Every structure is written in C-alpha cells, then in structure tokens.
Amino acid sequence: MKTQTSFAPMLRIRNGVTDLDFYKNAFGAVEHFRINNDDGTVHVAEFDIDGAVFHIHEIYPHTQDFDPAAHTGVVTVGLFTDDVHSVFDSAIAAGARTVMPVTDFEYGYRQGELVDPFGHKWIIEKKL
Template identity: 30%
Template sequence: MNEGPRLIGEISIRLFVRHGDQQMAMDFYENVFGARVVGRPYLHNGALIAAEMRMGASVIMIVGANPKRDADASLGGPRSVHAIGATPVMLDIHVDDVDRVMHHATSEGGHVRNAVEELDNGDRVGVLTDPFGHLWVVKSRRKHLAA
C-alpha cells in the first residue's frame, strides 16, 4: 500500500496583516499569547516585512501584506484580512486561563466575538477578534469529565 509523502517538518501558519502593522501584531501576540520571535526578522531595505513567532509548540509567521495585492484583488493573494473584509480561518489556541487571556486581549485592542462559556466537555471557550482581523478560538481545560 502506498502511504504517500510524509511530513518531515513542522507546519507554519502565515498571518497576513496590513503592510506596516507587523510590529504591532508581533507586540499583540507577545503580550496576549506569550509568543516569542524566533530567528531574525525578515527585513527589506531595512524595514520589517515578516517575523516568525513561536506560540507554545507552534510557529506563526507575521507578514505584512503586499500593498499592491491588498489594493487590487485581480493580482491574487495573499491579502490582509482588512483588504478582504473578513477571514475564512479561525485559529485555535489553548491557554492556561481563558478568562484572563480574553480580558487581557481586550485591554490590548482585541474584541470579544463570543463570550467565554463552559462547554459540556469541560473546556472554557471564547472567540476573540484580534486588532488585525484574525479570529482566535481561545480555550482552556477546566475539568476532566468521567468517560
């Protein structure tokens, strides 16, 4: 049986923000989610264009969208969420205290889309829109239910 190709590395997600918002996005993710820059940021003519950040076991690349692509959809993507007007993606993040993280995120410019609630499986979950238009499903495990 052919098993097909095997993943040999980690998967990295690229979050596109409006050109020029890269540092603000990096600061938000560091302050709210504890993300840390890994490696050296990507520069072009001395200006920050992108940086890789580690959030727990995951790597997220924060990238400034090309202003020409943001302005003209016929050029194709990727484009920032602000240029599109919505996002088709939700990012799940597991944290130690969803209530604290959601509160802190709103004080840093995020907006609550769905208030924190406890699910039947014991998770506490809320949905946050960050200042850059990305949706985050913020979760923490409160208790383990009997099987």
C-alpha cells in the same frame, strides 16, 4: 521511523505595519526573527507561543491573499491554554475585540472568540 508533525500558520497583515507587540502582550509570544522592509515596516516575522510557531507576513499586492481586516473569519486560529479567561483577558487588554465571551459549551470546551488588531480571528479554548 516516526516523525513529528507541527502546524505553523502564516497570518497576513496589511502593508505598513511596524508594531507586532500585540502578540507578545496578548499571548506571551516570543519573537524569533523579523525581517523589515527598507522603510521599517514588517515584511515577515516568526513567533512562538509555548513552542507553537506561527508567522506574520505582509500582503503582497500581486498575490491573491485576503486582507484579514476586510475578511474577518477567513481563518480562525485555535489557541489551547489551561487558563482561557486569563489569556482571553490579556488579549482584550492588548487591543483585541471580543466576538464571543468565554463560555462553557455542552460539547466539552471552554472557549472565547476574539479578533486581533490585524483582523485575525482567534478562539481561546480548553477542553474541559
């Protein structure tokens, strides 16, 4: 019997975050659920971008998770889309920082690299 496999990254955020609208504004992400702490800050949330699920989770002091804002590049999320320029520009308008502008590469990809407001690195890409 064939099974379906999917990949759902968990992106860590610093404690005290209350606003995750970047993902909605930048990538058109849909929020499935959110669990807040007693003070209203985000504990965990689940989103999807065109059916690709990912999670946002606060960093616990007792874990050995990296703060992405302090360790940019520990993980890079690749986001494939038909319109690299549009998605890239939306992310920048929503608060991301350009690392590398959208470029066509000789290995057959159009891609641009950015860092979101929480320190996560993204490559917005399309196979040409």
